Amino acid sequence: MTPIKTRLAASAAILLLSACATVGTESQMATPVPEAAPAPAATQQSEGERLAALFRESDEGSLRRNPVSAIFRGDMRYADRLGDYISDEYLAAEKAAAEADLAALARIDRARLNATDQIAYDVFKYQTEDTLKGYTPEIMALSVVRPINHFSGFHTFYPTFASGEGAAPFKTVEDYENNLKRHRDYVIYHDRTIERFRQGLASGVVDTKLTVQNMIDQFNLQLKEKPEDSPFYRPVLNFPEGFPEAEKARLRTAYAASIRNDIYPVYTRLRDFLQNEYLPKAREGVGLVHMKGGATLYDRLIESTTTLPLKADEVHQLGLREVGRIRSQMEGIKNEVGFKGTLAQFFEHLRTDAKFKPASRDALRDGYYAIGKKVDARIGEQFSTLPRSPLEIRPVEPFREKTAAGGSYQQGTPDGSRPGIFYYNAYDLPSRTTYGMETLYLHEGAPGHHFQISLAQENEALPAFMRFGGNTAYVEGWALYAETLGPELGLFTDPYQRFGHLDDEMLRAMRLVVDTGLHAKGWTRDQAVEYMLANSGMGRTDATVEVERYIAIPSQALAYKIGALTIQRLKAKARDQLGSAFDPREFHAQVLMTGSLPLTVLESKIDDWIASKKG
Template sequence: MSVRDYALIAALLCAPASLPSQASPQASTQSSAAQLDDFYASEWEYGLSHSPEFATYVGDTRFNDRLGDYSPAEIQRSEAHDVEALARFQAIPAAGLTEQQTISRGIMLRQLQMSIDSYRLKEWEMPVSQINGVHLDLPAMYSQMPFNNAKDYRNYIARLHQVPRVFGEVTTTMKLGMKDHLMQPRYLLEKVAVEAQDIADTHGMKSSFALPLAHFPVSITLAEQQTITHDLLATIEKDVLPAYVTFAAFVRDTYAPAGRTEPGIWALPNGDALYKQAIREHVQTTMDADAIFNEGMREVAEINTQMLALAKTQGFNDLASFHAHINADPKLHAISSDQLLKLYAGYEAQSRAKLDQIVPVVPALGLEVVPMDAFRAPNAVPADYSPGSTASQRPGRVNVNLYNPTSRLLLNVEAIAYHEGVPGHHLQFAFADTLQGLPNFRRYASYDAYSEGWALYAELLGKEMGFYQDPYSEYGRLQNEMWRAIRLVVDTGVHQKHWTRQQMVDFFKQHTAMDDQNIQTEIDRYISWPGQALSYRLGQQKILQLRERARIELGPRYDIRKFHERVLSLGPVPLDVLDESITRWIQAQKTASK
């Protein structure tokens, strides 16, 4: 999934409730469920109005002419609201709730507590990296907005007028981070300056901000098109690009030179607490960093055995010689951007044709395979996913990284296609899009271990659906398993055990045949986004554990399609909530069959 979309989702989930200063006179006579529903609705409304970009993302167009407030003052107001909201939320009785209502209550309580803890650790003082931040969010904003009429274009132009204000607010926040020594590594911040300058240097119709001008709807007259084109291009030149020039210069000349020198988050004030918070946020596990490291080392050894067995079927007695062969064989490398796009599209079509094998009902939300935005491709993963929305009439998108295509191996393209599209992220988010009766904050929740765990699990489902007929694609799938197991080692290695960046690179090269372009961007991602990389393997393992438990306990009554339906019908949830819910489902299946 796109890190940009995770940032958007997190922005809303951390937004506080807008509640009256005094309890409603009717509150004491309302049922607990009704009071909770009122709370959720109030918080949702506040979140949309304070995060206009997210409102657009979920299909609410009321605020499409606004950008959010990114100032430290707004962040401090949000913290105060969250503290008050938590107190009022805890005062609502928990009696008489259904299973889903109980789940919703627990998740909201967890989100409010997590948000307050994050504020107090001042994570918000590090708002940009080479993969996250407004400098990348803003030029991608067009992909979430509707452009059906002239008003939609006017809304977009109105937002672009606000870009200088947003950069000013973010820069103020970054200066607080400098003062508190809360900063990304210097070499990564230097990449931010390059990204921003590249955007600033791209003018006119070539600018990413001008992409909505490429295709006007037929409802807009030619005269209107010309006026909109003039106004939009003028806004880009007058407001947007100068703001990027100023921001790039600030990062290059002032901010990046103050960046930390060590790659691990341990080097920051309260670094250990920040890493514990990151693990809690992304994985929701009781395992500490040392336990995760040890689990990663165990899994690396186990997967290494499977990879060696496959290498031997291809005539190689050790992985080093097999990897050397892979890296030297031109047939295993991409030859063009067009080839990469066609491969991803073909695998998505192949998988979609067989989805009825794994779920009883296939959601109808469309899926596109498209090139990744060029401005973020150099520092991005091989492909990622942007969720679609029925309400917004927006299909899901698999974004394929076409930067330097001939440097990319083809081994794991098939596995990544299943991960990002179907039966991975797209199937999971398409299910969430159809859920009825859940509070909106549940439908649009973001829990990495659930979503990324499902997507990695989907790579294995591809094998169970009969894919990976080419042994090199199967090796690519195994290498993806190794890739995610390595993450358990190197993420905890750098942030807990004080590994150097070179140690991380060496560990990757020792255990995989991944191309250097991918290794370098992956390592930088783990350094800038602590804990998130742990979610894939730990989430997948939890789903596999629950599946095996269901298979054993239900025996002949076990139906994998119904198991998947149960997992997906919850929407994104923490792993412990998933475990409890599947346990109840297994017991209900047993009772129903008696």
Template structure:
């Protein structure tokens, strides 16, 4: 990296001192050098975060797993982001194209947010029930995620990565012991959900152990010698290292940590919790909004959506109040028709076929990356929400919409059309796949994720249902309103939990009073917000900004407004902070006039 950076800085210095800066060749040379800086950043980031490389289909670091909890790793992160921030400070914007200027602004945002993150003690809270390393490694171990198990080398790579993983598990325990001493501990209600997940990984029967799954699915092409060697190596790794590591951390969390876990629900309950929540708001919304502003916005949106729900209640002839209608929808047997998980998956495919003819009317650019619907894996299904996992950049691994079906007899389908739009098409699958397939973007921007943009886009697409031929059933339209209400409620309960002293129970009751989700589902959601402060704010904040920008474009362009062109403008630059998206759309409107 350093040789290129030095050359790049020399070029910037040279042309800032000469009139020749206005000449096209000088700008072109500089553009190339700046592109090299962006490529260097991307390549170094993959080596720093090898799991990201694996998820993108890059196999070079599949045997690596740095100890993200160590002081040494955190120092390397600090050096990495500080170095690139310093480099970017030397870059003259006048020598960059508009696309490169956006890349520079995005990369500065990345550096600033990560350096800010390193000022907090996140490593003292290494495990939660929703997002953290032990769950990611479980997905990879299943053989159904991004870690490949096609060659003998793939199998050996995973063994090496597991060796590093046992070190991470040991460090997680040490960090949590440190967290007990400093007051950085999880709420007890979350610890109760984590311990069964850990206990499952202490299963002594290898045939039933998740981490033994790759051995049970070895390719027929492997030689008998390789089969025997790998079977023995995996058996020893799981029996002698993985199971004992899980047993140790389970015993610790189920006793000492459980006793030390806090009774407060919000992140304000840890040292510097208020400052951490302010950081989280900025990280996830990419705005400068305050917790109070977001809380009030949430209350306003809840009131607006409630009035729309009243119209649906009246349309279907329900006599009771809205809360009673929620219970009616939750328990309506006709909305729980399935007897097997396969029927749930098939219903999503039917939804896809129904909307296909209308998609071309709204979207000119559509992804080539293939797409699948799958049931969430059993080991994480009980605590999981529906989600989208991106395909690989080269298109060899499809995008996957995972839906949990823990009890098919209680699976309520009233929001399935809306859910498909959000998680699949034209939501996350279109947005992420088009970004990854865009050859005009530098590599580091193809895999960026800004929740306000990404989740905001997916929530915006839920509003397109009628334009796509869906929501003809009032219950499915109510499902859309319910999903939007769910995101509006998040603004209220997330800020309530983390900045207003709300308890877990208060947040659950507020949700039950304002939406039609089951109590079990709401409880899981509230605990999710407790585990990851601020993330739940991003959906509604992003959606409202995209809807605002569409309304602005429709008003200012009138008959010249083209919905395909608008969607292309929003999607073509990939994930960006909302301020940069607004600047881009405003420029597009002016140029379109």
């Protein structure tokens, strides 16, 4: 999930005004965001205008403290800074801002707001209160001292961000200079990371040996590259047309020096610290149940991730039920294709038969292109508002493909000038299978993350925190729900692709079992991997990456199934109560066009919509 969520969304929307929320009487800021104008005196403002002013002021402060978030939006006012994200001063500022926001919100009379402003009020209140729960001394002591891991950390995303192929622009000399300035912050961040890890050693709150070794391997992989082969050097290999010739040689020298004299040395310092000081004292048990204070932290993470007051055992039991249900449907497809053998043998057949393997990296890419064309031909039947931005398909970069998920998504800019990117993983190609390609595209691309985050961030009628923020249960719940639309979008005509859909759904059901098994019930890594292999067609490489992800970012994987089940239940309720008046395009607009909502707020919104349709 880390201060930056690099796995999400991009693109824009031709907005249906009837489906959009408005806040007060003012449209939100276009990108780049201008300096906020002084608000009129409170006595001259309506409650809606005061709410809009609060949202703008809160967002402005957040962008100043979190400049990378601004860059992802296309706002370059703070582009000469990477940001802090790790010091006591930064954390205190974030907490103080949240407390001030809540106090200001309490001075606004919710009853005097219109219906959509009340939704915005409720979302802002929920998110700010949830943020503050993460800043209690008890939780901070368990989280701040473990600042990065192999799945979540600046070292996993910043090389791409700074490569000329990510969110940071490289069009002018200033852009290139800003990147060098951000490198300096990047070095400071990693030196402070060492300090935080040392605090954890002193307090007895340490990460797992497995996660630490994975980080060491990541740094070793990057350090093996010559500076001129590093992602950090790529911007000076690809100057834009018309770039001043006199600057090119100077910048090439400066970029090589920054890598050689600053970035690689801090990587070496952090790698050596992890290898020599931290790893020997890291914990053997991979779950939070084995960490000092881990049970308390896991309870907090479940609540925050799912936006619901769930407990680990409740989630575990739900997962077991879902695994059982999906297994029975898998048995049906096994029988349909005439496979003679057990379900476990069918899984092994799918993992090993050459006909389910991509012939090459190019074939894998071309397969995703073909799926995208099919979806595009039918998408208007399910959605009335489509993203403006294109969806680009790329392989995961070599430096991170070994530990990356099978697919991921990176957001574009609100104005569509940078596309959203669906990343597919071609590492260890013989371990990859083709029968899950359609459902992966639906989840990461269209109409999954690409639609959800794009339609929100390009909707200038929404306050910025609703355009650009979000919670995992909604965001990932939507993407998993989007997979269920395969038949309506012309996919899943082949029984093996339908099995791929079930296999992907099984992954999300198994996550409920495995994540809680690891962090609340003391499961081992190998136990978790074997459970996933026994209940799905996953290859061992994918299953291992998945389990190590759950170890690194506890609870995040729970959000998918919890969110999707909620959206599916609300859709069934709407269809049952509206009958022939139910239109999937209207339902999807209600879910998508007010941004990412806590699941309780989403349910209230859909209930109100159903009531209004019924008259």
